[in-house]
Amino acid sequence: MQGELLRESQSRPPEERQKPESGGRYCPVLLSRRLVLRAPHEDDIDALAHLANNAAIATMVSRMPHPYTAADAADFVRRTKEGGIGKCVYAITLADNGAFLGCCGLEPGDENGRTLEIGYWLGEPYWNEGYTTEAAHALVDMAFRARDIDQIDARCRVMNVASRRVIQKCGFQFQGSGMVPSLALGGMVPVEWYRLDRKTWLSLRSWGDTH
Numbered sequence: 001m002q003g004e005l006l007r008e009s010q011s012r013p014p015e016e017r018q019k020p021e022s023g024g025r026y027c028p029v030l031l032s033r034r035l036v037l038r039a040p041h042e043d044d045i046d047a048l049a050h051l052a053n054n055a056a057i058a059t060m061v062s063r064m065p066h067p068y069t070a071a072d073a074a075d076f077v078r079r080t081k082e083g084g085i086g087k088c089v090y091a092i093t094l095a096d097n098g099a100f101l102g103c104c105g106l107e108p109g110d111e112n113g114r115t116l117e118i119g120y121w122l123g124e125p126y127w128n129e130g131y132t133t134e135a136a137h138a139l140v141d142m143a144f145r146a147r148d149i150d151q152i153d154a155r156c157r158v159m160n161v162a163s164r165r166v167i168q169k170c171g172f173q174f175q176g177s178g179m180v181p182s183l184a185l186g187g188m189v190p191v192e193w194y195r196l197d198r199k200t201w202l203s204l205r206s207w208g209d210t211h
């Protein structure tokens with residue numbers, strides 16, 4: 001019996017082998033060439049408050065208040081720890097020195113659990129070094145390997161050239177456009193909607209050396 005189970009398991013491709021029973025909140029620490037993605041904690045509050053208090057970030061994401069205070073940062077860390085945000089949230093940190101760079105995460109993208117939506121922001125001093133693309137690759141790989149999902153969605157404001165580029169460098173494909181609420185702007189903003197499905201991810205898995 002054990003042999004049968006082993007053979008059955010080994011006959012499946014690696015990506016299929018370790019799927020959990022359902023898409024629960026499995027958020028392992030992720031390592032990449034330059035980064036460690038781990039759960040946010042209290043030591044991040046100062047850097048988080050400092051970096052997130054930036055209109056150039058708040059106006060590009062849906063639910064970040066602006067101005068962003070230390071109390072907002074503490075509340076974010078507390079809710080993340082309690083699972084209150086309802087998604088897999090990561091602090092993006094430098095492997096070399098542990099510096100906090102920003103956040104990324106995955107949240108449910110539909111009601112049947114087959115779709116996740118990716119989100120991210122990075123502190124402005126760290127932009128254009130390829131960090132978000134590197135983090136997104138790690139997050140996407142984890143999601144398709146560890147979760148029983150069919151696709152990952154991404155949305156960015158139509159004017160957000162940098163985020164669109166990250167999405168493209170991760171292999172997402174344009175699906176359409178729409179509107180989403182922006183807390184910082186207090187209204188709806190036009191967005192583009194992109195999707196990466198499992199088959200496309202499988203064909204892209206060796207991301208290459210460029211970011």
Ligand SMILES: CC(C)(COP(=O)(O)OP(=O)(O)OC[C@H]1O[C@@H](n2cnc3c(N)ncnc32)[C@H](O)[C@@H]1OP(=O)(O)O)[C@@H](O)C(=O)NCCC(=O)NCCS
Nearest residue numbers: 057060120121122127128129130131132133156162163165
């Ligand atoms: C979007 C964001 C996360 C990108 O982070 P990042 O670490 O700088 O991203 P990367 O370095 O991995 O890639 C950025 C790409 O955008 C390109 N880019 C940035 N600004 C650009 C511009 N004004 N015009 C053209 N390309 C631009 C960079 O050149 C790079 O592409 P390349 O590698 O082909 O040269 C960061 O700018 C940010 O936090 N912005 C505010 C919050 C936000 O927009 N979050 C996403 C919401 S959908």
